[in-house]
Amino acid sequence: MVNKELANKRSIFKVNKLNLWYGDDHALKDLDFEMKENNVSAIIGPSGCGKSTFIKTLNRMVELIPSVRTSGEILFNGKNIFDNSFRVEELRTRVGMVFQKPNPFPKSIFENVVYGAKIHGITRKSHLMEIAEASLRSAALWDEVKDRLNDNAYGLSGGQQQRLCIARSIAIQPEVLLMDEPTSALDPIATAKIEELIIELKKEYTIVIVTHSMQQAARISDETAFFLMGELIEKGDTKGIFTTPKDKRTEDYITGRFG
Template sequence: MTNKLIDKRTIFKIKDLNLWYGNDQALKGLNYDINEHDVTAIIGPSGCGKSTFIKTLNRMVELIPSVRTSGEILYNETNIFSKSFRVEELRTKVGMVFQKPNPFPKSIYENVVYGAKVHGIKNKSQLMEIAETSLRSAALWDEVKDRLNSNAYGLSGGQQQRLCIARCLAIQPEVLLMDEPTSALDPIATAKIEELIVELKKEYTIVIVTHSMQQAARISDETAFFLLGELIEAGNTKTIFTTPRDKRTEDYITGRFG
């Protein structure tokens, strides 16, 4: 019997994924499917491979020279490690939001339209439309519409993080990867980001790394528990949190370690 009431399209299929930093193996034989329009929470103690895993989904981990991988990651049925799969195309479709907000030292407007300009869009009215649409989608438009030409560093931490989400949305991705996007934020800003994630999953697939069990329980549809580079258990979030199959999952969720 399945927990899903309807069949969902699988957007990522991870098959026997291994990853090494030099001689140190960080991911070990991962097999996992990520479904479209789900919020998938990646949980586990520090150093267990959570961030490495999501950075592998758009090959950002390859920016570290010593990294090598084996296995496959199929994105919409195409292996992202294939020589014919352009990494620029992958990172356009699979965007990343980092732990600490990282706006560019530019205006709010220039931050949002940066990607569109890189992709060759020059029409000012089109760029303005992209900026407004993206900022509205990130629940930030009403707060910044009168100061679009102000420096992004003048925003609060929570606003900067939503700006980074808007910048990501402006290039029309299919997937949003979020690496502990609220860990540097206060509870009020965290609540706004969580509300935003729940809203965004109507249009996007979201994979979020979080240290907060409460956050994973509140916003995710699926949860995957990592330990020492291995995927120990994954499935429906409610099931993982109430009746985990593996004692290590139960011990982590109940705070016995980690």
């Protein structure tokens, strides 16, 4: 059944026949993928199936590995990100990334959040303070850190550090947030806070999350995609994927027969 609400949303990313190689290793194979605005897309699949490689391709971070080459196209708001006229710096400003392990900079909480704003030329202290407060509020962290903004970010708990990294990403007002297993290093309480945050953030952002937890995908995503050995096996409405998958390989994975 077609999700009418989803069908009416604007497309943010449209991936056409994407292939990626690490040297001779064919890691992504003929992927077609579309992501809609204000949507959470979860990517599931066993280790080594191409999930993280795929989302790192969406902001061209995967190209930091010298042996990588690609074919096909990724349209971001209708423009191919591989086009020579599309600046990588602009892409990574508009498509933020949150990694598996929290990676705050060895700076104060405040300096972590406003780092990107400063790079973009914002220097007025009052403006930076507004950005820091708005971003930390959006990341559900303001009330916990407002009295210690000058403390080193390493003094925060793991869950707080991850929310700080999310605040840092949204401080430069991207359109998309890519999240590569953002809760895998966190305890259940911190994980629940991040999940609540993701559901809230999708009002403002398009979110793509790689997760090993099928329960997490079921809780927070609108659509789920199942990857296997570099191929996109099945993608659709999350409820449909988990209750009535069309491909037997998807069914075998979500019922625990492998993976």
